[in-house]
Amino acid sequence: MSEPSGPAVIVDPYSSGALFASALAERGIDVVAVLSAERPPEAYASSYQPRDYRDPIVYRGDLSEVVDRLRALDPRCVLAGCESGVELAERLAPLVTPARANVAGLADARRDKWAMASAVAAAGIPTIPQICTDDVDEVRAWLVDTGLVGADLVVKPPKSASTDGVVKVAGGVGWADVFTANLGRVNQFGEVDDRLLVQQYVTGTEYVIDTFSQDGVHALVDVCRYQKVDNGPYMAVYDTMRWLPETDPEIPGLLDYARRVLDAVGVRYGAAHVEIMLTESGPLLIELGARPHGGGQPRFNRIATGDSQIDRTVRSLVGEPVSETYRLARHQTCVFHIAPASGTVHGVSALDKVRDLPSHHFSVQNLTEGGPVQATRNLVDSLEFGFAILSHPDAEQVAADYQVIRGLERELVITSDQPAPIG
Structure with missing residues (x-):
């Protein structure tokens, strides 16, 4: 049987999944978008680029209709662009591109966190x-x-x-x-x-292992260490994500655990994002995403390592060798802005100084002077506020610039939207 020569199919090409279109186009591969709903979830809406897709296929509950349309295209793969597309992609791929599909009988374990934990535990792997x-x-x-x-x-x-x-x-x-x-x-x-x-509730150090799998072989793309903090009543608010050098001594044990998890949930092809808590008693799975690392991380990973999950996917689709590991070229940290309270924000011009930092590579702040701000509760809130990518050959410069950013945040003035009490 000849290798499929049609397009790559991306289910919900939002978040980092939006990066597939240009990367594939550079290698002469068309992209077909399958949408799991008429409109993207609100959290992903701003990342959707409809101009990149000529005739998106919208899933309206009839799986066979989508399968028939895709089979007629002779696609090379069916991949999830982001978390909202995982469930549908996992149902479509075995029916449309079985040579590049994950284990069908374990599809639930790649989306539902309870089925995921159960599959991992059944494989004899420690879980929370x-x-x-x-x-x-x-x-x-x-x-x-x-x-x-x-x-x-x-x-x-x-x-x-x-x-x-x-x-x-x-x-x-x-x-x-x-x-x-x-x-x-x-x-x-x-x-x-x-x-x-x-x-x-388990404590330790949280890591993310990003991989690309082909024929069940799980190659390492990057490793990042999360720092999370409590923000008032909200737990695990993102503080930083730091890229680790490939020589970090924790990586071999984390990678071995991640590969066992990927096998347990039936990952055979494509990008995966494995979040692990390294506790005193060893690594424990937080969760796994059968899709690329979100939030546009692959484009920043290119700066840190020269490669990404998107690029490895493209190389595999054109028959080129895929790297088995990575090398950190620059010290790099993503700093997530944190709002301590909700209300009306003033003094936002202080954050303009972020762009003048020696290690500044990219940043976005979505606040407006006198506009609303939401107390940071989760990653969606963090991304709505903004973040900065600090990248530099000198790790100490990155660390110093992180402290400057937190100091600039303290210059913001957030006033309560609640009316003052009478009397």
């Missing part, structure tokens, strides 16, 4: 203690059985992303109220959270 249910009494019994009564907990949806809906419950105090309040919530993808995960 957790339960997924819509029954508060079932959680209560589980806490007793596992000895987690009074422990720090995390309540989160099994199918959202970007820390959307993730709540830390210190000492487990009020967990049932949090569970009840969030059950039935509509998440950022417009899906109803009809079940919730309750997990033991």
Whole structure:
């Protein structure tokens, strides 16, 4: 059977998935967009570039219709551009491009975090203690059985992303109220959270392992270390993401764990984004995304390493060798802006100085003088506020410029939108 010569199919080409179109066009490969809904989720809307796609195919509930249209194109691959496209891409690929598809029977484990954790645990790989249910009494019994009564907990949806809906419950105090309040919530993808995960809160250092897989061989693209902080009641707010040199001593153990996880959930082809907490007792999976690292990370990864998940995908599709590892060329950190409170913001011109920093490579700030700002609760809020990419041959310069950015943020004045009390 000859190699397919048609287009690459990207399901929901949003976020980093929007980068596929130009990269593939440079190598003479057309791109067909499949949209999982008429409109992108609000969190991804600004990244969608409809001019890059001649005739997007919109999935309206009839999978066979989409399959028939795609088969007629003889596509090279069907890939998810971002998290909202994973579920549909995983259903389409085995039917349309079986030679470049993941294990069909494990599709749920590449999207639903409970199915993911269950598959990983079934493979004998350590996981975070957790339960997924819509029954508060079932959680209560589980806490007793596992000895987690009074422990720090995390309540989160099994199918959202970007820390959307993730709540830390210190000492487990009020967990049932949090569970009840969030059950039935509509998440950022417009899906109803009809079940919730309750997990033991684990501590350690959080890493992301970005990979590209071909025929079940998982090659390393980059490793980044997250620093997260609590912002008032909101847990795990992104502070920084730092690219690590390939010589970092933690990488071999993290990569071995990530590869076992990828095998356990049936990843065979394409980009994956594996988030891992390195605890005192070893690595534990936070979650996995069967798609490229989001937020436009691949374009910044090119600056840090000269390569990216997007580029490796393209090379594989044109039959070129794909690298097995990477080399860090520049010290690089993404600094996420953090708003400590919601209200009206003043003094935003202070952030103009970010662009004058010696290590400044790229930055965006979306605040307007006298406009609204939302207290940073999750990654979506961080990206709506803005971020800066600091990149420099000298690691100390990057560290110093990070401190300057946090100082500039403290010059912002946020006034409450609440009316003053009378009398």
